[in-house]
Amino acid sequence: MNIHAIKTIYKYEMLRAWETLLQSFASPVITTSLYFVVFGSAIGTRIQQIEGVPYGSFIVPGLIMLALLTQSTANASFGIFLPKFTGAIYEIMSAPISFIEILIGYVGAAATKSFIIGLIILLTAGFFVPLKIAHPFWMLGFLILTCITFSLLGFIIGLWANNFEKLQLIPLLIITPLVFLGGSFYSVDMLPPAWQTITLFNPVVYLISGFRWSFFEVADVSVGLSLSMIVLFMLTCLAIVWWMFKTGYRLRQ
Amino acid sequence: MGKSARPGNSLGVQTIISISNVSKTYASGHQALKDLSLDIRRGEILALLGPNGAGKTTLISIICGIVNATTGTVTVDGHDIVADFRTTRSMIGLVPQELTLGAFEKVINTLRFSRGLFGKKQDDVYLEQLLKNLSLWDKRNNPIMSLSGGMKRRVLIGKALAHEPTVLFLDEPTAGVDVELRKDMWALIRRLRESGVTIILTTHYIEEAEGIADRVGVINRGELLLLDAKHSIMHTLGKKQLHIELEQAIASLPSTLSDWGLELSSDGSQLTFTYDPHNAGSGIAGLLEAVSDAGLVLKDVNTSQSTLEEIFVNLVKETL
Numbered sequence A: 001m002n003i004h005a006i007k008t009i010y011k012y013e014m015l016r017a018w019e020t021l022l023q024s025f026a027s028p029v030i031t032t033s034l035y036f037v038v039f040g041s042a043i044g045t046r047i048q049q050i051e052g053v054p055y056g057s058f059i060v061p062g063l064i065m066l067a068l069l070t071q072s073t074a075n076a077s078f079g080i081f082l083p084k085f086t087g088a089i090y091e092i093m094s095a096p097i098s099f100i101e102i103l104i105g106y107v108g109a110a111a112t113k114s115f116i117i118g119l120i121i122l123l124t125a126g127f128f129v130p131l132k133i134a135h136p137f138w139m140l141g142f143l144i145l146t147c148i149t150f151s152l153l154g155f156i157i158g159l160w161a162n163n164f165e166k167l168q169l170i171p172l173l174i175i176t177p178l179v180f181l182g183g184s185f186y187s188v189d190m191l192p193p194a195w196q197t198i199t200l201f202n203p204v205v206y207l208i209s210g211f212r213w214s215f216f217e218v219a220d221v222s223v224g225l226s227l228s229m230i231v232l233f234m235l236t237c238l239a240i241v242w243w244m245f246k247t248g249y250r251l252r253q
Numbered sequence B: 001m002g003k004s005a006r007p008g009n010s011l012g013v014q015t016i017i018s019i020s021n022v023s024k025t026y027a028s029g030h031q032a033l034k035d036l037s038l039d040i041r042r043g044e045i046l047a048l049l050g051p052n053g054a055g056k057t058t059l060i061s062i063i064c065g066i067v068n069a070t071t072g073t074v075t076v077d078g079h080d081i082v083a084d085f086r087t088t089r090s091m092i093g094l095v096p097q098e099l100t101l102g103a104f105e106k107v108i109n110t111l112r113f114s115r116g117l118f119g120k121k122q123d124d125v126y127l128e129q130l131l132k133n134l135s136l137w138d139k140r141n142n143p144i145m146s147l148s149g150g151m152k153r154r155v156l157i158g159k160a161l162a163h164e165p166t167v168l169f170l171d172e173p174t175a176g177v178d179v180e181l182r183k184d185m186w187a188l189i190r191r192l193r194e195s196g197v198t199i200i201l202t203t204h205y206i207e208e209a210e211g212i213a214d215r216v217g218v219i220n221r222g223e224l225l226l227l228d229a230k231h232s233i234m235h236t237l238g239k240k241q242l243h244i245e246l247e248q249a250i251a252s253l254p255s256t257l258s259d260w261g262l263e264l265s266s267d268g269s270q271l272t273f274t275y276d277p278h279n280a281g282s283g284i285a286g287l288l289e290a291v292s293d294a295g296l297v298l299k300d301v302n303t304s305q306s307t308l309e310e311i312f313v314n315l316v317k318e319t320l
């Protein structure tokens, strides 16, 4: 293992986030605060409670997930796309470093960033609504698994994309809709029965449900199912990455 | 370790990189390298010459691990570049042909990144000396995008040297570098060679190869046409010419001179005689005698020797 190389990539990626502090950390916080103002305050006065949880609090796990998913994919995809785009990737390809180490460096850094963002949003949320976390360890566990899984997805997108448009395509067309339709702002029970069934094909539902359970012990699906789904998704991403590395996909002709 | 005694290597010469029967066909179907074999000697400066698209960058990319060879093997210091990539890549530094750098990072940080990536412990003393050697020390905290093209190229050289490689590849190091800087760069390359680094460079400028290289390889259409010490290339392929300026222009060659294979310049004032300098009986004395016997008055006589450039152009033309 070239530990120096992993540390170098990791540090370098974290440094990049640090140098664009405002964009990296402030903007998700501002976005989330806006959601609170709009959904929490405006709608929250109409919908008072969902399954015994005040609406303002109910949406917190979903909001964090929304930020985690978009930030993880965006950070990780950009991190590996950028050197591909500038050509600086030549150095990584010619370094005494294996694909696994490249992966750990980039995905590790992206996951760390979104983990920090998740915690910041959680703190921000605490300013707006009362929060109690029933299962803090499960909460952290879901947080970390989600950060890693979606950073892996971002890494795949970054390898696959050969222009800026494709880089934005999946987050825009798939991830954001899935999160919005994944029960961030409502309980799946509130949908008509047909939609409830369709919703069960949305992987994000399981994420949000499990994450919300760690806060309030209310869930759309069982927590074990949530966990299995996240792990399954992570293994799928790992398999795709493994295949990409094995074939040198878009990296080594 | 890694001593290789292949035919063609004289005694005492060690091979550091051995390229055996390497071919590369890109996904597009284009064959960029055709069964190319080449031994690079420890401590030498090898210049690879060749027209655009010859396959120089492809060859370098294969050795450095950026492109996979379709067939063939490469060893660096006895280690296979695929099976033992960590060892071989740690030894190699690469300055790519294109200016490929991030825009916002600082010069010093990009060097630290390179060093770490190659598994070396941070050593700011070494990097300081390196930046000073490259006249970049006062720019160390500038973002790369604020540098000029020539400075960026030196940053690339710095990145390649950041992990103290023993083999350095320079893919057209002097493209876009002004004369003054070019001299500095050659001085740097010579210093590196003196410290034991093996240097392989590609160039389109034949004077560069002429000036700095120990050996010159000519690549065209994916094949190594020629590889030899610079002097022996000149020796085997170089020709000398004797130019005879005449006091008075003539309309055509006198028939008594027709056996000499002379060329008459279009204005009729100069005769050119091409000969092989290694051939003792070139007969210059006889020629001069014949010229004066023909009643022509000499104004001036001078000789010229073909440059590598002319040799190279002729070689490439022959294979077209």
Ligand SMILES: Nc1ncnc2c1ncn2[C@@H]1O[C@H](COP(=O)(O)OP(=O)(O)OP(=O)(O)O)[C@@H](O)[C@H]1O
Pocket: A253, B026, B027, B028, B030, B031, B032, B050, B051, B052, B053, B054, B055, B056, B057, B058, B059, B097
């Ligand atoms: N990624 C690629 N896919 C397909 N063909 C390629 C690729 N890279 C290079 N080639 C082709 O392979 C051939 C050799 O290219 P290469 O870059 O090795 O030439 P070169 O000798 O370095 O030329 P130059 O002097 O212009 O830098 C060219 O015909 C080029 O078009």
Ligand SMILES: [Mg+2]
Pocket: B056, B057, B058, B097, B171
């Ligand atoms: Mg080239």
